[in-house]
Amino acid sequence: MLAWMRSFGQLRCIGVEATGTYGAGLLRSMQNAGVEVLEVTTPEKQDRRKRGKNDDLDAQNAAHAAFAGKRTVTPKTRDGMIESLRVLKACRKTALAARRVALQMIHNTIICAPDDLRDTLRKMTRMQLVRTLAAWRPDLTDYRDVISAHRISLKSLGRRYLELHDEIADLDAMIGAIVDELAPNLVARNSIDHAGAAQLLLTGRRQSETLTL
Structure with a gap:
């Protein structure tokens, strides 16, 4: 995954949802690789209703949020x-x-x-x-x-x-x-x-x- 992301250019940071649960493994892997990780919070309900529930859209929204620095927090350490x-x-x-x-x-x-x-x-x-x-x-x-x-x-x-x-x-x-x-x-x-x-x-x-x- 890391090689795939870097194939598009310089990797500045990545946005991950639910770093305390489902995204915990990805968080550890990226941090061990020296990649800056931002935790992306849940989008507003109104925006979710407009777009619907879709994993591809959620991934795109997380990437856009991390790039813009919106709805992001520093993930908690898990060690x-x-x-x-x-x-x-x-x-x-x-x-x-x-x-x-x-x-x-x-x-x-x-x-x-x-x-x-x-x-x-x-x-x-x-x-x-x-x-x-x-x-x-x-x-x-x-x-x-x-x-x-x-x-x-x-x-x-x-x-x-x-x-x-x-x-x-x-x-x-x-x-x-x-x-x-x-x-x-x-x-x-x-x-x-x-x-x-x-x-x-x-x-x-x-x-x-x-x-x-």
């Missing part, structure tokens, strides 16, 4: 520990959402459960409830029975919650280690935890591997 921090944070976010859904499902299933089963689960803290459910040993062959089906489902949800809980703890440890290495002075301040420091690093200094405060 180093800042990128590692971003990936781990994104994974943690989805794990938190999945754990929240699992807990909601536990509560909803208990609410709909038969009285005899529901009464045994009253007055428990969250983790007591989850660990109790995960430790159950329901008869998996008796899934046609309503109470057994509830017990099987609750055990599955309890185990799912605990697995996600452990996964989040592991991710927190990795994120904390990166933050401690990149910005030890930041986390040493009062009222700034590792989660807040990680977000500050991602938001304020994506182009840098260190933050000096």
